[in-house]
Amino acid sequence: MDATHRVFCGNDMSNPITSMGMQVSCILVISHFFNILLKAFGQPGPIAQILAGLVLGPSGMSNIEKVKNVFIQDNSTDINEVFSFFCRILFMFLIGLETDIRYMIRNIRMANILASGGAIVGSIFGFAVSFYVYQQIGGEKNMLPFNFIIMLVLAYTASPIVIRLAVELKFATSDIGRIVISSAIINEMFCLVLFNLIVGWHIGKFHILGKGILSILVTGAVVLLNWYLSVWLNKRNWNQKYLKSPEVLLILSLVIASSMITELMAFNSIINCFVIGLLFPKEGKTARTLLHKLRYSIHNFVLPIYFGYIGFQVNFASFKGLNEVLLTFIMVLLGIGGKLSGTLFACHYLHIPSNEAIFLGFLLNLRGHADLLFISSALKQLNSFGDQAYNVMFISIVINTILSGIIVSFLISGEAKMFAHTRTTLELQRTEDELRLLACVYGSRHISVILALISALHGNQTSPISCHLMHLIELIKKSKSNLLYHEKEEHDFSDEEDYGGNDVVQIHEAVDAFTVETKIPIQQSKAVSSFAGLFKDVCDLSEDLRVSITLLPFHKHQRIDGKMESGKEGIRTTNQKVLRHAPCSVGVVVERGLAGVPGFSQLIGSSPTMQNVATLFFGGPDDREAIAWSIRIAKHPHVNMTIIRFLSASSSENEHIDNHDQEQREVVMALQRGESLDQTLNQIDNTFMVDFYNRYVASNQVEYVEKYVNNGAQTVEALKDIGGMFSLFIVGKGGPGHSPLTTALSDWEECPELGTVGDILASSDFKITGSVLVVQQHRQAKRAIMNE
Known part of the structure; x- marks a missing residue:
C-alpha cells in the first residue's frame, strides 16, 4: 500500500504513467510476435510473454540509455506494483470462479499427495542449500527468514502459469491436466498461508492473531454478501442475458475492497481473492456474466502483461561475478531436481506411470507468480534479502519457469498417447466413473x-x-x-x-x-x-x-x-x-x-x-x-x-x-x-x-x-x-x-x-x-x- 500512496500522492504522475503505458503496449506487441514465432514449435503463450519482457527489459532493449529513459522512470516501479496488485486480484478471483471444487474434493487425496511430494522435497533441498547461499550473499541479513523464503521458493508452484499452459496446450480437460491444476492450486494456497505466517510473525506474534481473525471475518463477510447479491441480481435481471456493467463493478469493488483491507493487515490478498471466487455461487446470470466479462480481458490483456512484466524485471547485467552465476545455476538445478524427485516419489506411491510422473514434475516446477512476492517481501519487509540475493533468486525463478515450460511442451508433442481421448463410449466404463x-x-x-x-x-x-x-x-x-x-x-x-x-x-x-x-x-x-x-x-x-x-x-x-x-x-x-x-x-x-x-x-x-x-x-x-x-x-x-x-x-x-x-x-x-x-x-x-x-x-x-x-x-x-x-x-x-x-x-x-x-x-x-x-x-x- 506504500506504493499506492507514492503513486497517487506524488507531484509528477505524467511521465511514470506514460512510461507504464508504453511498456504495456510494447510487451503486448512483442509477445504477440514471439507467440506467432514460437507457436510453430509448440511453445505456449506465457513463455512468449516472459521472453517479450526479457527483450524489452534491462537485459535487452532497456540496456540502451535512450530506451531506458523512456521505459524506466522515477516511481515507475511503484506504478507497476500497484498495477500488479490489481492484476493479481482479478485473475485469482477468476481462478477461484473457474475452479471445479467438486473435482478437487473427489480427488483431494491424490492432489494433496502430488502437491506435497514436490513441495516437501523442494523445501528440504531449499533448507540444505540456504546456509550456503546465506554465507555467499546474505551475510548481514536475518538468517531465519532468509532460510524460510528459499524453502518456500523451491516448494512453490505457480497455479496461474500451470492453468494457462494446460489451456493453451489443450490438456486442461484431461485427467492428468485436471489433477495437476488441483495440485498446483493446493500447493500455492499452502505456501501463501506459510508466507503470511512468516510475515505476521516478523511483525509481531501478538498482532498476527487479531489481524488474521479480522482478515478472515472480512473475507467471510464478502463471501456471504456475494451470496445474497447473486440471488438478488439473478432475480432482478431475469429477462436479460447478462448483468449490467454497474452491477458487475459492484461485485468487483467488494473483492478489491476486501483485498485492500487484507493487505493493510500486512497479509497477502491472493488467498482472499481465490476463496471469494471459489465460494461464489456458480449458478445464474451473476457468475455467468463475471466469467464472460473477466475471461476475455484477463486472458488477452492482464495475464500477458503480468507475465511480460516478470521478464521485464530480469536484469542479467546485475551479475557481478561468477559466484552469482554459480548460485543461480544451483537454484535452478535444485528447483528442477526437488520438484521432479518429489513428484516421482508421490507418483510411485499413487501407482502413476513414470512418463506421466516426469511430466507432472516439470509442470509443478513452473514458478513466477507468488515467488516474486516472497523475494520482494524478503527484500523490503523482512530485511532478509539484499539486492544481490534478490537478483539471484529472481533470475533463477524466471529461468526455471522458461525451462520447465519448454520441456513440458516438448513432452506433450512426444507423448501424445498420454493425452489421447480414450473414454469415448460408456460400454467400457464403470457406472462410478465420471x-x-x-x-x-x-x-x-x-x-x-x-x-x-x-x-x-x-x-x-x-x-x-x-x-x-x-x-x-x-x-x-x-x-x-x-x-x-x-x-x-x-x-x-x-x-x-x-x-x-x-x-x-x-x-x-x-x-x-x-x-x-x-x-x-x-x-x-x-x-x-x-x-x-x-x-x-x-x-x-x-x-x-x-x-x-x-x-x-x-x-x-x-x-x-x-x-x-x-x-x-x-x-x-x-x-x-x-x-x-x-x-x-x-x-x-x-x-x-x-x-x-x-x-x-x-x-x-x-x-x-x-x-x-x-x-x-x-x-x-x-x-x-x-x-x-x-x-x-x-x-x-x-x-x-x-x-x-x-x-x-x-x-x-x-x-x-x-x-x-x-x-x-x-x-x-x-x-x-x-x-x-x-x-x-x-x-x-x-x-x-x-x-x-x-x-x-x-x-x-x-x-x-x-x-x-x-x-x-x-x-x-x-x-x-x-x-x-x-x-x-x-x-x-x-x-x-x-x-x-x-x-x-x-x-x-x-x-x-x-x-x-x-x-x-x-x-x-x-x-x-x-x-x-x-x-x-x-x-x-x-x-x-x-x-x-
Missing part, C-alpha cells in the same frame, strides 16, 4: 427434453458428472465459423453476440432453474456458424472436452395433433455429419410427448413423476452402448427401467441366459475357429447380456423381458403393443442388415440417421406417447477426415 457429456440445442424448443436426459443420465445423483451445453446457431451472413465461449477463454465481442435472440435468455433461464433444482452444474457455450460448419464446432468441442457422449436434438418436432413436422434441413445435415465424425458416442433425441400426456421432461421439477423407460435390444455395438446408457438412467430414483430383448422365435435360443463363463469361452473359441462375423457378434452380445443380467436384473435394479418374433412385421406389432407404456424408448442405431428381425423394415426408412428401429419410432405413422433416444456407439473405424 460422466462427461456435451449436450447440443438449436433453440429453446429442445431444452426441456435435453435437460431431462441429463438428469436421467446422472442417475442416483452421487456419481460425478461434467456437463456442457452448446447452443448451435445458424449464421445467416457469410462468415467464418466462430465459436463463442461463455465458459472458455476465447471470446469475440462482435455483432455475433446478438445471435440467438430470445432463445438465449430462455435457455439460460431453463439451465439456471435446472441447476438450482438438481444441483448439476452445466457450463454453456454458443456456436455461431453456417450449417455447413456447425458440425466441426460440435466435434472440436467434444474432442477438447474429452466427453464420452454427445446429445443432439432431432430435426423434427411433434405438433399438437401428433404428427412429426420437419424443421430446418440444415439441422438434419448437421446431425448426420456429427454422427459421422463425432469422437465419441452420440445420442439423437426425438421428443414425442403428446399434448396433455406427461412426457419425459416431467422427470425434472419440484415434484418429478415416475417415468417408465424401455431399452430395446436387438444386438450389436450400438445396442450394447444403449444398454450402458440405460444402466446409468436406471439408477435415477424416479425411473423404472425395462430392458426388452428381441430374439428370433425360430432360433434355438429359447432358453434363459446361460452361464457367464461358458459364454465367454464360446466367444474366444469362435474367434479362434474363424467363425462368421454374425455368429461372433451374437456370442459377444450374449456374453454382454449375461453379465448385465447377473449384475442388474438378478438384483432387481431393472426389469428384463424377452420378445420372440420371426420377421420385421412381427417386430413392428410388438413395438405397437408397448408404444403407450413408456415415456422414453432407448434404442441403438444399428448397422444395415445386422439383425434379421429388422432387415425387412429398412424399406420404410425416412431418416436413416436414426437407424431402422429408431426411424420407425420417430415416424408420424407410428403412434407412441414417449420420446425416443437413438444411440450410436463410437468406433474408431467410423472416424473420417472432416474435409467437407
Whole structure:
C-alpha cells in the first residue's frame, strides 16, 4: 500500500504513467510476435510473454540509455506494483470462479499427495542449500527468514502459469491436466498461508492473531454478501442475458475492497481473492456474466502483461561475478531436481506411470507468480534479502519457469498417447466413473427434453458428472465459423453476440432453474456458424472436452395433433455429419410427448413423476452402448427401467441366459475357429447380456423381458403393443442388415440417421406417447477426415 500512496500522492504522475503505458503496449506487441514465432514449435503463450519482457527489459532493449529513459522512470516501479496488485486480484478471483471444487474434493487425496511430494522435497533441498547461499550473499541479513523464503521458493508452484499452459496446450480437460491444476492450486494456497505466517510473525506474534481473525471475518463477510447479491441480481435481471456493467463493478469493488483491507493487515490478498471466487455461487446470470466479462480481458490483456512484466524485471547485467552465476545455476538445478524427485516419489506411491510422473514434475516446477512476492517481501519487509540475493533468486525463478515450460511442451508433442481421448463410449466404463457429456440445442424448443436426459443420465445423483451445453446457431451472413465461449477463454465481442435472440435468455433461464433444482452444474457455450460448419464446432468441442457422449436434438418436432413436422434441413445435415465424425458416442433425441400426456421432461421439477423407460435390444455395438446408457438412467430414483430383448422365435435360443463363463469361452473359441462375423457378434452380445443380467436384473435394479418374433412385421406389432407404456424408448442405431428381425423394415426408412428401429419410432405413422433416444456407439473405424 506504500506504493499506492507514492503513486497517487506524488507531484509528477505524467511521465511514470506514460512510461507504464508504453511498456504495456510494447510487451503486448512483442509477445504477440514471439507467440506467432514460437507457436510453430509448440511453445505456449506465457513463455512468449516472459521472453517479450526479457527483450524489452534491462537485459535487452532497456540496456540502451535512450530506451531506458523512456521505459524506466522515477516511481515507475511503484506504478507497476500497484498495477500488479490489481492484476493479481482479478485473475485469482477468476481462478477461484473457474475452479471445479467438486473435482478437487473427489480427488483431494491424490492432489494433496502430488502437491506435497514436490513441495516437501523442494523445501528440504531449499533448507540444505540456504546456509550456503546465506554465507555467499546474505551475510548481514536475518538468517531465519532468509532460510524460510528459499524453502518456500523451491516448494512453490505457480497455479496461474500451470492453468494457462494446460489451456493453451489443450490438456486442461484431461485427467492428468485436471489433477495437476488441483495440485498446483493446493500447493500455492499452502505456501501463501506459510508466507503470511512468516510475515505476521516478523511483525509481531501478538498482532498476527487479531489481524488474521479480522482478515478472515472480512473475507467471510464478502463471501456471504456475494451470496445474497447473486440471488438478488439473478432475480432482478431475469429477462436479460447478462448483468449490467454497474452491477458487475459492484461485485468487483467488494473483492478489491476486501483485498485492500487484507493487505493493510500486512497479509497477502491472493488467498482472499481465490476463496471469494471459489465460494461464489456458480449458478445464474451473476457468475455467468463475471466469467464472460473477466475471461476475455484477463486472458488477452492482464495475464500477458503480468507475465511480460516478470521478464521485464530480469536484469542479467546485475551479475557481478561468477559466484552469482554459480548460485543461480544451483537454484535452478535444485528447483528442477526437488520438484521432479518429489513428484516421482508421490507418483510411485499413487501407482502413476513414470512418463506421466516426469511430466507432472516439470509442470509443478513452473514458478513466477507468488515467488516474486516472497523475494520482494524478503527484500523490503523482512530485511532478509539484499539486492544481490534478490537478483539471484529472481533470475533463477524466471529461468526455471522458461525451462520447465519448454520441456513440458516438448513432452506433450512426444507423448501424445498420454493425452489421447480414450473414454469415448460408456460400454467400457464403470457406472462410478465420471460422466462427461456435451449436450447440443438449436433453440429453446429442445431444452426441456435435453435437460431431462441429463438428469436421467446422472442417475442416483452421487456419481460425478461434467456437463456442457452448446447452443448451435445458424449464421445467416457469410462468415467464418466462430465459436463463442461463455465458459472458455476465447471470446469475440462482435455483432455475433446478438445471435440467438430470445432463445438465449430462455435457455439460460431453463439451465439456471435446472441447476438450482438438481444441483448439476452445466457450463454453456454458443456456436455461431453456417450449417455447413456447425458440425466441426460440435466435434472440436467434444474432442477438447474429452466427453464420452454427445446429445443432439432431432430435426423434427411433434405438433399438437401428433404428427412429426420437419424443421430446418440444415439441422438434419448437421446431425448426420456429427454422427459421422463425432469422437465419441452420440445420442439423437426425438421428443414425442403428446399434448396433455406427461412426457419425459416431467422427470425434472419440484415434484418429478415416475417415468417408465424401455431399452430395446436387438444386438450389436450400438445396442450394447444403449444398454450402458440405460444402466446409468436406471439408477435415477424416479425411473423404472425395462430392458426388452428381441430374439428370433425360430432360433434355438429359447432358453434363459446361460452361464457367464461358458459364454465367454464360446466367444474366444469362435474367434479362434474363424467363425462368421454374425455368429461372433451374437456370442459377444450374449456374453454382454449375461453379465448385465447377473449384475442388474438378478438384483432387481431393472426389469428384463424377452420378445420372440420371426420377421420385421412381427417386430413392428410388438413395438405397437408397448408404444403407450413408456415415456422414453432407448434404442441403438444399428448397422444395415445386422439383425434379421429388422432387415425387412429398412424399406420404410425416412431418416436413416436414426437407424431402422429408431426411424420407425420417430415416424408420424407410428403412434407412441414417449420420446425416443437413438444411440450410436463410437468406433474408431467410423472416424473420417472432416474435409467437407
